[in-house]
Amino acid sequence: MNDCVYIHECIPIEGGARGKMIDMIRTRWAPHVGNVYGVRLLGVWAEVGSTAAWPQVRVQWEMDDWDHFARAQAGQLPMEERDVFVTDLWNQALEYRRGGHSALLRATAYSPDVATIEADGLMGEVVLHEDVRSLPGRMADYHAALESEYRPLAEARGLRLIGAYEHALVPNTGINLWGLREWGQWQALMESEPHDAELREWSDRQGEWLEDIDGFLVAVPPTGALRT
């Protein structure tokens, strides 16, 4: 069972500052909110431009449950009054980004938490991110089918589930994250796609539950500041 609550952030970047934004989150923001509020960084990624919007950064934070979420938010906000370090980070980051869009997510029961993701080494070099919109009221059925029908197919092809989430506030909206150990696995997945009858059958059936699904890649960036 996974009762965690997640904040998923999509941050469009100004100019060439994507690497600087990622470095700030990795080296300063995450350690601070981890130490003070117990908020865990599930991932910070560069959106892979050849597959989606660019330049953008994705960030996902994990909290134990809604009570932890409330404590962590109340501790930080309004930041000018309660957390001078976050206030300073926020203002420094204005050089890198002007806005963004965040989603409050709850995980399916079968989604691993951060501790499990790290212990099992699920993240890998690249992550397949899927934005999901279900038909009205069909997200639970989709998530059940994802677990029982698609997950075995996906895992047989090197995709490892990092999380299947639904938006806590916006109905019929969700995100799937799948880790790939190496870039070569994504290449193999794409090369086999036109001839993979099992995946095609699953893909075509998704209309039973979904309005749409948009897949793209996010990558864990190099250790130095990414320059693109």
Added chain:
Amino acid sequence: MNPNIYLHEYVRTVPGREEPYLASVLSLHHEPSRTKLGHPAFAQFRSVQTSGRWPMGINIWENTWAGQTADLVGQFLDARRDTAMEDWWQRNLHLRRGGYDRLLIPADYSPTLADVEARGVHGEVFLQEIMWLPFGEARRFLDELGDRLLPRLDDLGCDLLGAFRVAMRPRQVCTIVGAREWAGLAELAKAFRRDPAVSGWDRYKAEVTQQAEEMLLLPARHGPLYRRP
């Protein structure tokens, strides 16, 4: 059979800087300091304020999954970083603000760059359409286009530049048709109502398309698709 894939890039250019941006993109592939040669541009366009979003730059690159993966590894793994590309990225921030890309999988009949060059395809204007279809319809859509519209294009003064599914986005397809002259686009528009084969195609398209975005595109003036007087 077209064995390639295509990287399709929408670029939000700085208004008025579309052509300089398109030239700067191509210049990267002539960079003497770059150890790795780039892939040839399949096509470059800018959008025009006649229909659809503008201003935009559009780059399309022919590649393979192996080549595309190697390009991405060069961006995201320390060991194989493409520093010449990183320098170029930073140098050209004054020309573009961001963008949105797709990876395209061609229909078997969709021409390769070699086919386009051999046929001498060029045009004054190109019609690009991106459509959202029901799950499971994309392959049939491309088959229908190949059967109904493709055989009529030459008579209308048009050429198919590409017909694609979109990787990892199972509901989307992308098609690009070039008109050798603006009059060819007018003939195509008239044929939607008057030509039995083309009107049948248009009716089918209307029945299955749940969302669409169209764009009229001008070919980059330094590129081979540009029709010189």
